[in-house]
Amino acid sequence: SAVISQKPSRDICQRGTSLTIQCQVDSQVTMMFWYRQQPGQSLTLIATANQGSEATYESGFVIDKFPISRPNLTFSTLTVSNMSPEDSSIYLCSVAGRAAGELFFGEGSRLTVL
Amino acid sequence: LAKTTQPISMDSYEGQEVNITCSHNNIATNDYITWYQQFPSQGPRFIIQGYKTKVTNEVASLFIPADRKSSTLSLPRVSLSDTAVYYCLVGFNTDKLIFGTGTRLQVFP
Numbered sequence: 001s002a003v004i005s006q007k008p009s010r011d012i013c014q015r016g017t018s019l020t021i022q023c024q025v026d027s028q029v030t031m032m033f034w035y036r037q038q039p040g041q042s043l044t045l046i047a048t049a050n051q052g053s054e055a056t057y058e059s060g061f062v063i064d065k066f067p068i069s070r071p072n073l074t075f076s077t078l079t080v081s082n083m084s085p086e087d088s089s090i091y092l093c094s095v096a097g098r099a100a101g102e103l104f105f106g107e108g109s110r111l112t113v114l
Numbered sequence: 115l116a117k118t119t120q121p122i123s124m125d126s127y128e129g130q131e132v133n134i135t136c137s138h139n140n141i142a143t144n145d146y147i148t149w150y151q152q153f154p155s156q157g158p159r160f161i162i163q164g165y166k167t168k169v170t171n172e173v174a175s176l177f178i179p180a181d182r183k184s185s186t187l188s189l190p191r192v193s194l195s196d197t198a199v200y201y202c203l204v205g206f207n208t209d210k211l212i213f214g215t216g217t218r219l220q221v222f223p
Contacts, residue, residue: 004157031209042201043158043213056209092157096208101148103208105157 002027002095004106012112013083020079021109023093028073033094034066037108043092049076083113118202118214125220132189134217136202139183147178147185150201152216158201162187189219197221 003026013019023032032049046066047055055068069077080087090108097104119137126132138147146165150158162169164176164185175188189196199216 033209035213042215045211048209094157097160099146099163100206101146101163101203101208101211102160103150103158103211104160108155108157110155 001097002029002104004093004095004104006091006093006106006109008109009107010110010112012114015084015113017083018079018081019083019111020077021091021093023076023078023106025074025095029095030073031096032070032076033096033103034068034076034078035092035094035105037090037092039088046078046091049078080111083111085113087111088113117212118204120200120202120214120217122215123218123220125222126192127222128193129191132192132196132219132221134187134189134200134202134219135184136187136214137184138202138204141182141204142206144206145204146206147176147182148203148205148211149174149176149185149187150203150213152199152201158213161200192219192221194221194223 005024007022034046035043037043045058046061047057049055049068049070051070067079090110092108093106094103148163151161152158162174162176166178169176177186199218201216203211205211
């Protein structure tokens with residue numbers, strides 16, 4: 001298993017500002033993922049963070065809004081840019097386990113945009 | 115990408131066995147079936163995975179029929195602490211997994 005730490009755990013932000021979420025893993029991993037979970041909803045994959053190359057974004061998510069960095073095999077950041085109240089969600093960092101379909105998740109970062 | 119269908123919610127009482135069924139009619143040959151559990155204010159937690167027949171671990175059992183078009187997560191003798199959302203996912207590549215709506219299980223005393 002992997003231990004994943006996210007910062008901040010929660011924050012309240014003003015609209016129009018940007019916030020960067022950090023994800024630290026206790027071991028080197030090839031694939032890291034960023035998910036969004038809107039209130040009362042399921043998880044939606046935002047992007048796959050690749051070390052040494054640009055992130056791969058899912059449909060409906062763009063780099064200008066959610067820039068991602070992956071400087072090494074244990075760390076990644078997700079920035080939520082120019083926030084609006086619709087961005088109020090829990091943002092979760094995840095890494096792949098050894099088994100097919102196995103994911104480990106951090107505790108999430110709960111953002112509230114006023 | 116296989117789509118899954120689960121009941122939105124289920125209620126149970128402590129000590130009962132709970133079975134949550136997931137439909138995945140267009141599952142691919144190399145797809146695995148994986149179940150996750152999510153408590154409020156936490157990320158999902160992997161609980162069990164299978165390919166066919168039956169798998170059992172210390173937390174749950176997973177039953178998969180021969181055609182693999184559905185699967186059933188069985189939680190024996192649930193307690194209040196099993197109140198959570200349970201997600202069924204099918205896939206092989208971890209970068210292509212899709213979380214469905216999940217089943218919200220409420221356990222009552």
